[in-house]
Amino acid sequence: YYNKDSLVYHNGAIVKALGTSTQLYSQTLHYGNGIFEGIRAYKTTFGTKIFKARAHYKRLKKGAEVMDIPFNYSVEELIKITYELLKQNNYEDAYIRPLITTGADMSLKTSDESVLTIQCWKWGKYMGDKLLRVKTSKFQRPNPKSCYVDAKVTGHYINSILSANEAKKAGYDEALLLDMNENVAESSGANVFMQKGNILITPKVGHIMPGITRKVVVDLCKEEGIKVEERDFRLQELKTADSAFFTGTAAEVVGLKSLDDYQFPLDWNKSLGKKLMHLYKQEVLCERKELVKV
Numbered sequence: 001y002y003n004k005d006s007l008v009y010h011n012g013a014i015v016k017a018l019g020t021s022t023q024l025y026s027q028t029l030h031y032g033n034g035i036f037e038g039i040r041a042y043k044t045t046f047g048t049k050i051f052k053a054r055a056h057y058k059r060l061k062k063g064a065e066v067m068d069i070p071f072n073y074s075v076e077e078l079i080k081i082t083y084e085l086l087k088q089n090n091y092e093d094a095y096i097r098p099l100i101t102t103g104a105d106m107s108l109k110t111s112d113e114s115v116l117t118i119q120c121w122k123w124g125k126y127m128g129d130k131l132l133r134v135k136t137s138k139f140q141r142p143n144p145k146s147c148y149v150d151a152k153v154t155g156h157y158i159n160s161i162l163s164a165n166e167a168k169k170a171g172y173d174e175a176l177l178l179d180m181n182e183n184v185a186e187s188s189g190a191n192v193f194m195q196k197g198n199i200l201i202t203p204k205v206g207h208i209m210p211g212i213t214r215k216v217v218v219d220l221c222k223e224e225g226i227k228v229e230e231r232d233f234r235l236q237e238l239k240t241a242d243s244a245f246f247t248g249t250a251a252e253v254v255g256l257k258s259l260d261d262y263q264f265p266l267d268w269n270k271s272l273g274k275k276l277m278h279l280y281k282q283e284v285l286c287e288r289k290e291l292v293k294v
């Protein structure tokens with residue numbers, strides 16, 4: 001993720017990653033009270049573009065707000081800092097990880113201090129290019145009445161780590177989690193879509209992370225005349241789907257080969273997921289609007 005020359009934004013300045021220090025008494029370290037984001041920048045014909053920067057930084061700010069973490073950066077400032085950081089690191093494309101950590105306070109009320117760090121590194125497709133073999137997890141997604149499931153709070157990711165470890169130990173690539181009502185929710189770090197005939201179905205918001213990639217995919221479907229239903233569905237229904245895929249900033253659009261012992265029957269190359277994988281790539285590379293114009 002870093003070498004001796006890597007630069008990060010930390011506590012108000014762009015500095016070398018090596019040599020920066022973090023607060024040992026931070027609530028983020030002890031209790032998981034911190035907020036993060038996962039963003040990608042792409043090298044496009046118009047130069048480096050941070051994809052959906054505004055939406056990601058709005059979500060970061062919303063996370064700080066729900067956890068009462070003081071955070072005074074504006075979305076515009078955050079975007080400007082991030083472009084500068086990419087430039088100083090000589091990155092034309094990168095994965096970007098903003099992280100708000102909370103100050104030294106061992107009480108269980110949010111500290112009145114916070115520090116923003118932004119790291120970035122070169123990262124290929126998080127889940128690779130292969131079709132994924134997925135295992136239904138024994139862990140459920142968190143109950144929305146016990147935390148803000150739509151905020152990227154560092155502590156919430158224990159649930160993701162437990163399910164990803166469980167899947168990996170059993171020889172699978174990824175986990176699929178149900179919500180507290182036994183509806184299909186999402187993977188450890190991506191949203192899920194299934195294809196049935198010519199329509200796509202994805203869990204509605206409420207018990208899931210409302211993914212920015214998920215929204216881009218839904219919007220692409222609208223533009224392309226592909227019908228998408230946002231509704232609850234059970235595992236049994238997913239196991240009758242023709243095809244399925246995950247969406248996320250890190251994972252982008254990635255197809256599923258199987259879920260437990262169910263093999264998705266439709267050839268991935270003929271699926272709507274494959275088509276959307278291609279459209280998504282065009283969108284992040286700013287190639288779509290151009291195509292529409294000509």
Ligand code: PMP
Nearest residue numbers: 189190191209211212213248249
């Ligand atoms: N679900 C979970 C649990 C996640 O952590 C993420 C990544 N933020 C996603 C879905 C996908 O969200 P996005 O498309 O905004 O990256």
